[in-house]
Amino acid sequence: MLPSYFEFYNPVKIVSGHKALDNLPYELSQMGVARPLIVTDKGVVGAGLIQIVQEAFGSSGMTIGAIYDDVPPDSSVDVVNAIADVYRANGCDGLVAVGGGSPIDTAKGVNIVVSHDKGELKDYMGADRLTGPLKPLVVVPTTAGTGSEVTLVAVIADTRKNVKMAFVSRHLLPDLALIDPRMTLTMPAKITAATGMDALSHAMEAYTCLQKNPLSDAHATAAISLISRYLPLAVEDRKNATARLALANASCMAGAAFSNSMVGMVHALGHATGAVCHIPHGVAMGIFLPHGLAYNLPERAEIIGELLLPLRGAEIYAATPPKSRPERLLESLSSLQKALESKAGLPMRLKDAGAREDQLGEIALKAINDGALMMNPREMDIEDAKAVLKNAF
């Protein structure tokens, strides 16, 4: 389906491959950075990953401005301000975010603060409030799922007011994404499964939602076929570097796809579930993906059917009559879910993930106010959302 009009923007340079990290100092110097600040969290340090980054700077003649390794699981304004102070105190001139969604979003937030002389973070909340380019930002993802390395969004919590602030601007896109399978090798099976489903949901939603376009479709389908092939492998054999690299690439492509075509109700529900029940994003995505596709089926049957091709390969696709493709796709998804549940312990239902039934109303209310819903092909009001949540419970 060709849209009558679309936009696609992805200026992020992607450096991907085994030992790709060794190029970090060179890339930084190309951007004019001499004293980068590394932003990361305790998990990354604990897994020994920061060691790899540090070693990459060896013999490069570059000074690491500082390593801030205390980013909490949910990025917050206070942490952003603390890091900005470190940045200024150490005379840094660029940022390197190493980690999953939280350090990356935090680094994006820090970048807003350090690139503007005046104002607070909240002054730039919302869409398109940033007008000028920010400081150079390099992202080294350690979870193959969020795709944050190629997105223009950052979500930062104001813990005091208990609200999440969303920042959307093309200037929030990093300058460089460094994908190195070494960074994801240590991920446990369950997290591997969750982040894989996260990436899969990005790709599938990008392909089915209103803003889909040929460029995002290309990224999305490529990501889906990589994930369907390599996610079971990576869950089974955690040290499989090829599978890790494939998933990291898929995550990056899925990120590029949804960053340009946006996502829909699966993400709306996922964000809300995360906010209400603190269920990890990837887990929620894994739970909601089939439900979301099933809900959108009346509007998008054909398009959802097309997803069978990247997910199950040409032979099965060709052998399935077009009418039963969507159904077949949903079946394949649920068998993938089941495999991940038995092998990696990834929950398939909300109750197994730790949600309570009386929270469903609150999730539904948050979900219908989530911006992601705008691009969902089928209208979803609060009663619809509650029905979907009940199904997924």
Add this chain to the structure above:
Amino acid sequence: MKEISGTSNRVLEVDLTTRSFSVYTVSKEERRQWLGAKGLGLKLVYDRMPLNADPFGPENIIALMPGVLMGTGAPCSGRFHAVTRSPLTGIMTSSSCGGPFGMQLKTAGWDGLILKGASPTPVILRLDEEGVVFEDGQSFWGLDTQESQKVLAKGKEAALVIGPAGENLVAFANVASGHRFLGRGGMGAVLGAKKVKAIVAKGGAYKMIPKNAKAFERAKKRGNAYIQRNETSSVGLRNYGTNMNLNPNNEANILPVENFRAGRHDRAFEMSGEMTKDLHDTRFHTCKPCTILCGHSGTYGGKRMPVPEFETTVLLGTNLGIFDREMNAEWNRICSDLGMDTISAGGTLAWVMEASERGLVDSPLRFGSPEGVSEALISMAKNEGLGAEMAKGCRYLASRYGGEDFAMQVKGLEMAAYDPRGSTGQGLAYAVANRGACHLSAYLVALEVYFGLLDRHSTQAKAEFVIFFENLTCVINALQSCQFTMFAYTLEPPLSKYTPDFMLAILMRFVPKLAIALMDFSAYTHLWTSITGEKLSSSDILKSGERIHVLERYMNTRMGISRKDDTLPDRLLKESRRGDKKERTVPLKKMLDRYYALRGYDGSGIPKAGLLDRLGIGIRP
């Protein structure tokens, strides 16, 4: 099963002092004059009770009256009425309840139950079609309302019970049946003083057969159709319950916040019926039978609880400056279990919060803080510490500690959840309502704010409509149907439905008498006539409503009520609120003069002899 054609006209008269009972037969003339339920109950009490009776004394009488509609399957007819002299206000009070007790009483063949005298020890009354047996109630004394119902009512039986608050004579204690209450005016304390812990009714002996079955089916069908068509009843009330009023009140700046200091709050929407429906998985939890379905239960913190009604949401929520649905539901449950009116309890709490803020009383309660509220509610019911004084209501507290200007009560009854500074007609209604600051006596706020048919700040046509709705409300309470049928039954008939709203508004404002004359409420008349077989025209039936209202007023004036009591707290007459651009207070005097003149009262608010004569109310010594 035996059948009753129309009404049984049998009223069970119980003397608690002698533990005996007799049967009173209602005459045809009494039936035509006083209809049933509230009207008949009031008349029976008037004939029997000395007008100087102590509310807590054995001379006080309480009448529990199902109406003529009950048991026939008429729409929204699952309600019964009670009439007595109130310990909170010292004057007559009446209250309506949708609990299952009424239906059991009625299908046991009784058109009413009158309790006289007092028992020296706790007693349980068990009644069926034969009459009453008295059982010792000592072992049930102290149980909460839900627990005692569970223990006392078996199978299809239904119990009417008081909780600890009623036993301890809290002036605003209520009486429970199911999760519904005879809420206002302290009827629980009247039963408590009589030492009646519970009345258990076993019905099912009789079936009600309307005199004219065909006409009844037609009237019923029409009533149901009106309700289904009416947006207020079939969308608003059905989906969101009475809390549908919260957002509109907030919008109109008439939502009591912090003891009526403000009329609006940015967080108020969190308490709305819409939010409650979205977040608490609400389900129907209503009186039976019902077509509107406004009552709901919801999940709060994992537990199923009744969703607080609008008045509770406000008086135990926004009016305390607290915007927390979970707390609100919990306090509602505490009040329900203890058997205490949430409006009066909340109004009293708000007074204490403001008084302690001003240093008049020493209490940790503060606006906006939920701390100590649960404890305060329990201490009221148990008469402990300041709670013992709070249990007498905010009028008493203000007379003792000062701060009368912000004691939000009229005639001792705490005010409901509408600030009359943005709805002057409601102000008049509060000031003249027979039982005190009651919103249900004449629900002008609907015309002024929700439907915008009357100008909500002027005095134009207010007296006329207050009188009309007081009379109509008395009719509804005497038939007894649900007051919420009023929206559908008056707005859906063809004339009001097809007249454009602006035409209606012009008619109502400039020729109120004509507008009232054209008002079609024949849905009620048809139900009455087809069930009882007594032909009354719509104007006859409205005259009965007037008769009921005036009798209640007359009894009140004999108990000392006069113009001096038909007023509002100074806060409403003198202070304007933040949030109002213009100074807004209630211009009461002008409306009151006109109201008295139109009612046929003299300048000090006493019904003139001519009026009583015209209505056939016999003057009693």
Add this chain to the structure above:
Amino acid sequence: MKKVYEPLKPGRKWFKELVAHVVFFVLGRAFQSAAKLDAGIRREVAEWEEGFTLAMCILPKGPSMLLKKVDGRIRYAGWAKEDADLIIRFKNIESAFLVLTPQMGSARAFAENRLSLVGDVARSMSFVRCLDRLLAYLYPAFICRPLVKRMPPVLRPIRRRLYIYTLGIPFGL
């Protein structure tokens, strides 16, 4: 003869600007009275804080409209001269013309990047829900249906449409 190169001043699209002015006025006034009639819109507006402002405008300095919550009610407040809490901006007059006339729904306009949003996204979701309901009152079903994802279930559309067009828009009632 030597060709002369000089700056060009493109003309103005007077007609489309005029239409946009008119539609913004109609939309603003209609929103104001629909917020009074329709329970769905009323509920959304009830959750906005007092003094909240919402602007729709055409970049860079085209016609605009400002809605403001005053005294508990949403009011059409004319041109958007000041900064608003939530601003919905059409990137050019042609896009605005498409959406306002109404040939394109808001979801599609967002999908085609014709609109840009400044401010709280959750609030804009609330506004879009209101807008869908408003369209159902303003236009008959055959016009409205292609503009929204699903026809909002509105009550008494014809009666209320009549009210909005005869009293709401001309007199701001």
